[in-house]
Amino acid sequence: MYTIQNLSFSYHKRRPLLQGVTLQPEAGQVVGLLGKNGTGKSSLLRLMAGLLCPKQGVLQFDGENVFNRNPEILAQLFFLPEEFDFPPSLKVAVYFKALADFYPAFDWAAFERYAQEFEVETHRQFGSLSFGQRKKSLIAFALASNCKVILMDEPTNGLDIPAKATFRKLVAGAMSEEQLMVISTHQVRDLEKLIDHLWIIDQGQLKLDASVADLEEQFEFAFASSLPADAIYHEAQLGTNFYIAPRAPGKTPTSVNLELLFNATILGKLSYSSTANLQNL
Numbered sequence: 001m002y003t004i005q006n007l008s009f010s011y012h013k014r015r016p017l018l019q020g021v022t023l024q025p026e027a028g029q030v031v032g033l034l035g036k037n038g039t040g041k042s043s044l045l046r047l048m049a050g051l052l053c054p055k056q057g058v059l060q061f062d063g064e065n066v067f068n069r070n071p072e073i074l075a076q077l078f079f080l081p082e083e084f085d086f087p088p089s090l091k092v093a094v095y096f097k098a099l100a101d102f103y104p105a106f107d108w109a110a111f112e113r114y115a116q117e118f119e120v121e122t123h124r125q126f127g128s129l130s131f132g133q134r135k136k137s138l139i140a141f142a143l144a145s146n147c148k149v150i151l152m153d154e155p156t157n158g159l160d161i162p163a164k165a166t167f168r169k170l171v172a173g174a175m176s177e178e179q180l181m182v183i184s185t186h187q188v189r190d191l192e193k194l195i196d197h198l199w200i201i202d203q204g205q206l207k208l209d210a211s212v213a214d215l216e217e218q219f220e221f222a223f224a225s226s227l228p229a230d231a232i233y234h235e236a237q238l239g240t241n242f243y244i245a246p247r248a249p250g251k252t253p254t255s256v257n258l259e260l261l262f263n264a265t266i267l268g269k270l271s272y273s274s275t276a277n278l279q280n281l
C-alpha cells in the first residue's frame, strides 16, 4: 500500500502547504480527510494520485514513487476530482468504455448497476447532464474501477439528498478489504456512518490521525446542561453543552461527533494519533 513519510509540498517557495506529513493508510480503510478551506486536502489527494510531485519526503505505492507515473501503478489508483470537464457531445457509456481500458479490474456490469442506482442514463451525452448527474456517473465509474486506491475530492458536493444516501450505500457495498478509499469533505454529516478513519490537517500539519473505533474508545462525545470537570472541549448549542471528554473505563462508547471533533482539533484543544504519527504527542 502507501508509504507517506515526511511529505512536504508547496506551490510557491515561500508558502509551504504541507510540511512533514507522515501517514500510514491501510487496505480496508475508508478515510475521511478533513481540513479548512485551502489547507491542502485536494493537493494531498493529487499527490497521492501522482498528479503532483512532492518537494520532500517519500510518497510510494507498492514500493514505487507515485510521481514516476508508472502505468501499472496508476492503473491501481483512481482520483475523482471535485470539478471536471467532460467532452459535452460524448455519450457517457462511450467515454467510460474508453477510460475503462486504463483500469484492468474495471467491472462494466457493476458500473451499469451503480449508474442505474444513481438514475444516470448512460446513453446520454455529458452536455445534456447536470453537474450532479455527471458527478454520479463518475462516482459509479470510480467504484466499478475496483482500483486498490480510490481518492475522492468532495464526492457528495452537488449530490441531492437521495443521491447522498445512495452514495453511502454503494460505497459500503463496493469496498473490499483490499481497497483503500480516501474522501476529502466538508460535508461531514454525509459521511459520518461511512468513514472508519480520520485525518485532520491544519496549517500544513497532520493534527489528528485516528481510527473512529479508537476515538470512540478513548473519548466520550455527549451533551449535558452541566459539563464534566474533565471536558476537553465543548460548544453551547440549543440550550445545552455538546462536549468531548476522556471516556471513563466501563462507560458505554458514544459515536464520534465529527463536527465537534473537527472544531476541537482545529482550535488546538485536541491532537490525537492512533499511529503515533503526530510529532507533538
Ligand SMILES: Nc1ncnc2c1ncn2[C@@H]1O[C@H](COP(=O)(O)OP(=O)(O)OP(=O)(O)O)[C@@H](O)[C@H]1O
Binding pocket: 011, 017, 035, 036, 037, 038, 039, 040, 041, 042, 043, 044
Ligand atoms: N495549481 C495551483 N497553483 C498555485 N496554488 C494552488 C494551486 N492549487 C491550489 N493552490 C493553492 O493551494 C492551497 C491549497 O489548495 P487545496 O485545493 O489543496 O486546498 P483544499 O484544502 O482542498 O481547499 P478547499 O477545502 O477549499 O477545497 C490554496 O491556497 C490554493 O489557492
